Amino acid sequence: MTDIYFDHAATTPVHPEVLQAMLPYFTTVYGNASSTHGSGRQARAATLHARETISQFIGCTPNELIFTSGGTESDNMALFGAAAAGSHKGKHIITSQIEHHAVLHACEQLEKRGYEVTYLPVDKTGRIKLEHVQQAIRPDTILISTMYANNEVGTIQPIDDIGLMARDKGILFHVDAVQALGHVPIDLSRLPVDLMSFSAHKIQGPKGIGALYAAKHVKLEPLLYGGNQERKRRAGTENTAAIAGFSKAVQIIDRNTYETRQKLEKLRSEMAAKLQQALGREQVVINGHPVERVPHILNVSFPGISTETMLMNLDLEGIAAASGSACTAGSLEVSHVLKAMRLEDEITRSAIRFSFGPSNSLQEIDKAVEKIATVVQRIRN
Ligand SMILES: Cc1ncc(COP(=O)(O)O)c(C=O)c1O
Numbered sequence: 477m478t479d480i481y482f483d484h485a486a487t488t489p490v491h492p493e494v495l496q497a498m499l500p501y502f503t504t505v506y507g508n509a510s511s512t513h514g515s516g517r518q519a520r521a522a523t524l525h526a527r528e529t530i531s532q533f534i535g536c537t538p539n540e541l542i543f544t545s546g547g548t549e550s551d552n553m554a555l556f557g558a559a560a561a562g563s564h565k566g567k568h569i570i571t572s573q574i575e576h577h578a579v580l581h582a583c584e585q586l587e588k589r590g591y592e593v594t595y596l597p598v599d600k601t602g603r604i605k606l607e608h609v610q611q612a613i614r615p616d617t618i619l620i621s622t623m624y625a626n627n628e629v630g631t632i633q634p635i636d637d638i639g640l641m642a643r644d645k646g647i648l649f650h651v652d653a654v655q656a657l658g659h660v661p662i663d664l665s666r667l668p669v670d671l672m673s674f675s676a677h678k679i680q681g682p683k684g685i686g687a688l689y690a691a692k693h694v695k696l697e698p699l700l701y702g703g704n705q706e707r708k709r710r711a712g713t714e715n716t717a718a719i720a721g722f723s724k725a726v727q728i729i730d731r732n733t734y735e736t737r738q739k740l741e742k743l744r745s746e747m748a749a750k751l752q753q754a755l756g757r758e759q760v761v762i763n764g765h766p767v768e769r770v771p772h773i774l775n776v777s778f779p780g781i782s783t784e785t786m787l788m789n790l791d792l793e794g795i796a797a798a799s800g801s802a803c804t805a806g807s808l809e810v811s812h813v814l815k816a817m818r819l820e821d822e823i824t825r826s827a828i829r830f831s832f833g834p835s836n837s838l839q840e841i842d843k844a845v846e847k848i849a850t851v852v853q854r855i856r857n
Pocket residue numbers: 485486545546547548549551576578623625626627652654655675676677684686
């Protein structure tokens with residue numbers, strides 16, 4: 477049984493107000509948003525309201541928002557959609573080595589289809605260097621795709637600067653903002669970004685719903701063909717309940733942005749400080765950028781204790797945490813993010829991600845640190 481949930485970067489519990497906002501669309505307002513009768517019109521009104529709420533929060537117009545099934549689909553739609561629409565101009569794409577697999581595996585697939593992809597390196601804190609972006613740009617580059625905040629170490633990328641470079645060369649710029657929404661202010665009316673991906677389940681919304689921002693001028697080939705939904709950019713009956721939930725989750729962040737950020741920052745800094753106090757500074761290595769980072773992710777290495785052993789022991793103690801490593805054939809592979817950061821082997825093989833949410837408390841931090849200290853000492857002895 478999980479007692480302490482420190483895995484909010486993987487997913488968050490649905491906020492009770494979100495659940496309440498969703499319920500009518502399962503029970504009373506179950507019409508199809510494309511139907512012309514009363515129930516359909518009510519469902520449509522809910523999606524319009526949600527589109528307005530979310531677009532206002534991120535500073536775009538409602539028509540620039542396409543509802544999708546989540547971050548993965550948004551990333552795929554941005555990459556495949558922009559690649560197909562821009563292939564007459566060129567077939568070169570730039571991304572980074574530390575992207576989420578929703579971007580990396582889509583890029584691998586694009587390579588199989590004749591596109592060329594440059595995977596930018598990052599420094600030891602997980603940041604892309606602007607000079608590397610500059611050097612990678614070619615006359616046939618059609619798209620640059622980088623994440624806003626990394627899901628394993630929390631490092632924030634210099635997206636303003638990358639976006640300006642892209643704009644200067646007439647290259648489309650896609651940003652995966654799945655881990656940034658709610659944690660970093662996003663104002664698309666000012667950001668030099670053409671496409672941006674979002675997901676609701678990272679912000680106390682339901683799973684299986686997200687959005688892609690596509691600026692008015694962006695041409696995208698759809699991934700899905702069928703009905704005329706989403707202005708023919710994404711066919712399929714709208715998931716009204718999930719869309720209403722996503723909208724409510726955004727309203728909740730909007731209402732509490734400042735307090736939530738302060739709280740998460742406090743939880744993160746207390747956890748880091750208390751772990752170092754309990755175990756000694758050299759036994760607790762914090763990964764990622766010290767300043768350019770989101771407040772909810774703390775990636776820590778416990779040198780000498782493998783990620784696998786640590787996660788198993790934390791689970792036994794009722795603490796849910798994560799690693800960025802994929803489990804293949806029963807053992808953990810080293811995370812591609814930490815590998816790209818070129819940290820020492822000892823560090824990459826012992827990294828654990830703790831990620832916090834608004835429902836966590838300082839008491840939980842104290843309890844977790846105590847348990848972790850016991851686990852570490854037990855394993856080391
Ligand atoms: C940075 C990033 N991009 C994309 C995704 C995929 O989002 P979803 O789970 O909504 O498909 C995730 C989920 O962990 C993520 O962290």
